[in-house]
Amino acid sequence: xxxxxxxxxxxxxxxxxxxxxxxxxxxxxxxxxxxxxxxxxxxxxxxxxxxxxxxxxxxxxxxxxxxxxxxxxxxxxxxxxxxxxxxxxxxxxxxxxxxxxxxxxxxxxxxxxxxxxxxxxxxxxxxxxxxxxxxxxxxxxxxxxxxxxxxxxxxxxxxxxxxxxxxxxxxxxxxxxxxxxxxxxxxxxxxxxxxxxxxxxxxxxxxxxxxxxx
Amino acid sequence: xxxxxxxxxxxxxxxxxxxxxxxxxxxxxxxxxxxxxxxxxxxxxxxxxxxxxxxxxxxxxxxxxxxxxxxxxxxxxxxxxxxxxxxxxxxxxxxxxxxxxxxxxxxxxxxxxxxxxxxxxxxxxxxxxxxxxxxxxxxxxxxxxxxxxxxxxxxxxxxxxxxxxxxxxxxxxxxxxxxxxxxxxxxxxxxxxxxxxxxxxxxxxxxxxxxxxxxxxxxxxxxxxxxxxxxxxxxxxxxxxxxxxxxxxxxxxxxxxxxxxxxxxxxxxxxxxxxxxxxxxxxxxxxxxxxxxxxxxxxxxxxxxxxxxxxxxxxxxxxxxxxxxxxxxxxxxxxxxxxxxxxxxxxxxxxxxxxxxxxxxxxxxxxxxxxxxxxxxxxxxxxxxxxxxxxxxxxxxxxxxxxxxxxxxxxxxxxxxxxxxxxxxxxxxxxxxxxxxxxxxxxxxxxxxxxxxxxxxxxxxxxxxxxxxxxxxxxxxxxxxxxxxxxxxxxxxxxxxxxxxxxxxxxxxxxxxxxxxxxxxxxxxxxxxxxxxxxxxxxxxxxxxxxxx
Numbered sequence: 001x002x003x004x005x006x007x008x009x010x011x012x013x014x015x016x017x018x019x020x021x022x023x024x025x026x027x028x029x030x031x032x033x034x035x036x037x038x039x040x041x042x043x044x045x046x047x048x049x050x051x052x053x054x055x056x057x058x059x060x061x062x063x064x065x066x067x068x069x070x071x072x073x074x075x076x077x078x079x080x081x082x083x084x085x086x087x088x089x090x091x092x093x094x095x096x097x098x099x100x101x102x103x104x105x106x107x108x109x110x111x112x113x114x115x116x117x118x119x120x121x122x123x124x125x126x127x128x129x130x131x132x133x134x135x136x137x138x139x140x141x142x143x144x145x146x147x148x149x150x151x152x153x154x155x156x157x158x159x160x161x162x163x164x165x166x167x168x169x170x171x172x173x174x175x176x177x178x179x180x181x182x183x184x185x186x187x188x189x190x191x192x193x194x195x196x197x198x199x200x201x202x203x204x205x206x207x208x209x210x211x212x213x214x
Numbered sequence: 215x216x217x218x219x220x221x222x223x224x225x226x227x228x229x230x231x232x233x234x235x236x237x238x239x240x241x242x243x244x245x246x247x248x249x250x251x252x253x254x255x256x257x258x259x260x261x262x263x264x265x266x267x268x269x270x271x272x273x274x275x276x277x278x279x280x281x282x283x284x285x286x287x288x289x290x291x292x293x294x295x296x297x298x299x300x301x302x303x304x305x306x307x308x309x310x311x312x313x314x315x316x317x318x319x320x321x322x323x324x325x326x327x328x329x330x331x332x333x334x335x336x337x338x339x340x341x342x343x344x345x346x347x348x349x350x351x352x353x354x355x356x357x358x359x360x361x362x363x364x365x366x367x368x369x370x371x372x373x374x375x376x377x378x379x380x381x382x383x384x385x386x387x388x389x390x391x392x393x394x395x396x397x398x399x400x401x402x403x404x405x406x407x408x409x410x411x412x413x414x415x416x417x418x419x420x421x422x423x424x425x426x427x428x429x430x431x432x433x434x435x436x437x438x439x440x441x442x443x444x445x446x447x448x449x450x451x452x453x454x455x456x457x458x459x460x461x462x463x464x465x466x467x468x469x470x471x472x473x474x475x476x477x478x479x480x481x482x483x484x485x486x487x488x489x490x491x492x493x494x495x496x497x498x499x500x501x502x503x504x505x506x507x508x509x510x511x512x513x514x515x516x517x518x519x520x521x522x523x524x525x526x527x528x529x530x531x532x533x534x535x536x537x538x539x540x541x542x543x544x545x546x547x548x549x550x551x552x553x554x555x556x557x558x559x560x561x562x563x564x565x566x567x568x569x570x571x572x573x574x575x576x577x578x579x580x581x582x583x584x585x586x587x588x589x590x591x592x593x594x595x596x597x598x599x600x601x602x603x604x605x606x607x608x609x610x611x612x613x614x615x616x617x618x619x620x621x622x623x624x625x626x627x628x629x630x631x632x633x634x635x636x637x638x639x640x641x642x643x644x645x646x647x648x649x650x651x652x653x654x655x656x657x658x659x660x661x662x663x664x665x666x667x668x669x670x671x672x673x674x675x676x677x678x679x680x681x682x683x684x685x686x687x688x689x690x691x692x693x694x695x696x697x698x699x700x701x702x703x704x705x706x707x708x709x710x711x712x713x714x715x716x717x718x719x720x721x722x723x724x725x726x727x728x729x730x731x732x733x734x735x736x737x738x739x740x741x742x743x744x745x746x747x748x749x750x751x752x753x754x755x756x757x758x759x760x761x762x763x
Contacts, residue, residue: 079603079604081603081607082604086612088608105274106273108282112300159597160301160594163590163593166593167268167589167590168269168590169266169268183608184589184593184614185550186554188266190428190430191430192429192431192555192556194391194429194556196393196429196551196552197551197553197555198549198551199397199547199551200391206370206411208370212375
């Protein structure tokens with residue numbers, strides 16, 4: 001079954017996004033899986049991080065995603081802009097940014113997002129029945145799965161939201177400590193003076209006669 | 215000194231729209247002694263309201279039309295129902311006093327002579343509405359000069375051998391060159407081309423009471439926080455009000471032009487800021503609401519006398535929508551350019567402006583060096599040219615300071631099927647019919663920008679780029695250049711307004727903005743729209759003085 005066909009089968013989707021079956025299964029796993037202590041270190045780190053995310057969630061009524069949804073969104077965002085020698089989407093706080101955004105200034109896309117996320121979840125479980133969620137997959141299987149769905153509207157939407165959460169002003173909850181701007185080398189200042197870069201430093205002036213001659 | 219007019223007291227002119235054209239018309243007619251009320255859908259902002267907030271200005275309504283309150287449907291084929299935009303409107307404009315001049319990039323090159331009579335020079339193009347304008351460049355030249363001096367344009371006259379004749383140099387020298395401009399110039403010169411300093415409606419030095427640019431880098435899509443960028447909010451509008459004859463009514467959304475039994479406009483019906491309906495009586499109406507909202511207002515004003523909408527006996531209101539394609543090429547260099555600093559563009563190449571039949575398609579364009587632009591949009595777009603997520607993508611993001619963009623701006627052929635209409639179901643937050651936009655590029659438009667993009671790549675390679683990538687040229691689904699939807703012409707069966715912007719059908723209804731354009735030019739239409747507005751104002755004032763309205 002293709003992902004896009006699943007998107008169409010909205011009848012299986014509850015108001016809160018996940019199908020009831022998926023919801024119950026996730027709930028039975030204790031959201032992040034009661035067996036996480038037995039998993040490898042990367043999974044532990046991720047699970048701990050997810051728990052911290054849920055903990056850090058300001059608890060404000062603006063929170064839109066469930067903890068399971070948040071963990072999946074966080075895992076996708078962390079694949080889009082991974083953490084390596086420099087901070088990535090995780091350190092920028094992208095998942096919580098997306099959660100807040102969907103509850104407030106991007107509320108217009110919230111219901112689409114939720115049903116797409118539910119379809120994503122079901123699709124992921126169909127493909128990897130042994131994993132309770134996308135977030136619980138290992139790095140390689142996460143990349144494999146995202147590569148398959150990278151052309152879907154859902155992935156494109158998460159990608160755009162990730163970029164916004166990475167690079168918008170930090171007052172919106174993402175781009176923590178301006179890690180996104182630091183990654184790009186972008187500076188937000190009100191006044192700059194020439195020379196602006198390396199190549200305009202020794203510019204001799206515009207030679208109008210060259211254009212006139214030729 | 216602002217004047218307030220009573221609703222029941224007919225003013226000389228009700229002008230719908232306070233942007234590029236509306237602002238100019240308001241000042242010119244008020245200074246000519248007429249009473250004027252300008253209606254603007256959006257709020258009146260001050261420079262202090264403008265921020266460097268990319269999320270607000272590019273991904274929420276910010277100062278533009280809002281996909282929630284002002285929804286639009288888009289489709290690429292008239293047989294389709296279309297899709298509602300959720301992120302950005304298909305036809306995007308600034309909804310605030312000053313209109314799109316508040317958030318534009320302010321690239322101000324003139325149209326060339328061929329833009330006005332290319333149809334005569336090249337012949338017809340089957341299946342299109344390709345046509346000559348009813349006026350020529352020479353007739354518009356004094357008004358181009360007027361814009362450059364009274365709005366304020368920085369540039370270097372005579373720098374481009376392809377520029378049309380001009381009667382006066384620019385009032386200000388060009389802005390400082392950027393690294394991207396130096397590199398475009400270097401590459402273009404190596405190839406024997408003729409790059410020149412970009413003309414911009416941004417002060418390179420203090421001019422007309424406004425300061426010089428401080429190079430903050432937030433022009434495209436943003437309001438200028440110091441007023442160095444010339445919006446009508448900071449130029450024409452206050453000057454119109456200073457006459458004591460012009461009232462600007464912000465947050466006043468005109469939804470109908472009221473027509474009497476004689477078929478003349480007698481008023482405009484609008485929602486005030488509290489959504490109360492009001493009618494302002496007027497002796498004449500000028501619609502300058504942009505190429506999207508002007509046809510929409512005419513269509514919404516349909517009545518028993520004009521069931522197809524006002525000024526629409528030709529059936530062409532809303533037809534011939536043109537966009538201008540902008541194709542992107544990115545080049546990475548060894549050292550930092552820091553394109554996020556200063557104005558968006560500092561060098562332009564017009565060597566490929568004219569159509570060359572040997573290329574096998576209609577069209578031409580301008581190529582310019584560009585800012586990236588701002589971080590989010592740049593990061594999104596760069597994914598079109600390589601990896602779009604993952605480690606390799608992240609590494610690409612870190613090249614931001616060493617990357618420049620070259621934009622290739624092309625022609626759009628007028629197609630009757632490309633249009634703005636009223637959607638049969640979707641409504642806006644005021645209960646008025648939403649716009650339904652149909653747009654599909656002509657194959658020549660796409661071939662043309664692919665050609666220009668290949669030239670842009672050559673220029674960047676000649677400039678010594680480490681790597682050059684181009685975004686694939688795909689059909690356009692949105693634009694900020696809203697052109698051609700109430701085209702001007704001498705033949706009432708083939709145009710909506712005459713050469714003086716008077717509608718063929720209703721003698722006291724004038725339309726003047728991007729909708730008047732007959733051809734698209736090669737991008738950067740605002741200077742031409744303002745030149746048309748200065749010219750229209752001169753003629754309309756004369757008609758009024760002679761009692762010919």
